[in-house]
Amino acid sequence: MKIAGHHLVERDPYRPRCEWGEDVTVQWGDCGSVFSPHGSYVTAFFEAFPKGFFIRGEGKTVSDAELDAFIKYERMLACGNNHQWRRGSYLNGGAHCRVCGQFGTPFKPINPLGHMLKPLTWWEKRALSDHDLWVEKRFIQRETPDEQKLFRQLRLRLFLFGWVNKEGEPQPAAKEAALVGKG
Numbered sequence: 001m002k003i004a005g006h007h008l009v010e011r012d013p014y015r016p017r018c019e020w021g022e023d024v025t026v027q028w029g030d031c032g033s034v035f036s037p038h039g040s041y042v043t044a045f046f047e048a049f050p051k052g053f054f055i056r057g058e059g060k061t062v063s064d065a066e067l068d069a070f071i072k073y074e075r076m077l078a079c080g081n082n083h084q085w086r087r088g089s090y091l092n093g094g095a096h097c098r099v100c101g102q103f104g105t106p107f108k109p110i111n112p113l114g115h116m117l118k119p120l121t122w123w124e125k126r127a128l129s130d131h132d133l134w135v136e137k138r139f140i141q142r143e144t145p146d147e148q149k150l151f152r153q154l155r156l157r158l159f160l161f162g163w164v165n166k167e168g169e170p171q172p173a174a175k176e177a178a179l180v181g182k183g
Contacts, residue, residue: 001025026049052106122164132151
């Protein structure tokens, strides 16, 4: 077990009592704020960070909070590598295991398209076509990361939603063209 550096000072008398694994970093406090839709409160807490996970225990004392966290840790260990993750509403890669209830980050983050969920306008399609032609003819030697991202997003929208011509008439999604980068 590794103890967070700010707890290694002499004025912090508490030392963990449970058998945490060697790869687990821990920290604690007697005055942690919890914000909840059901009301906020202050509590003693104990946090453990096994690789890829976060465990928080709460209680009247730090010792009680450690015991609460350790019970969650043992439940997580019993689940082994057989976690059954459900993402729920997390977009940051986080998820809860359906078996042990543990929180982890087993997924890559989801970057919502938001305003991007619509067909290309005619001028966006023209810009994409011109860009792809310039790349093909090697007029553009190197793109910035922002340019790469913009044209990737335009190709994705063309692939998924098609485009709208100058008269406002929807045109079908150009799946084949989007896949090869032509528009």
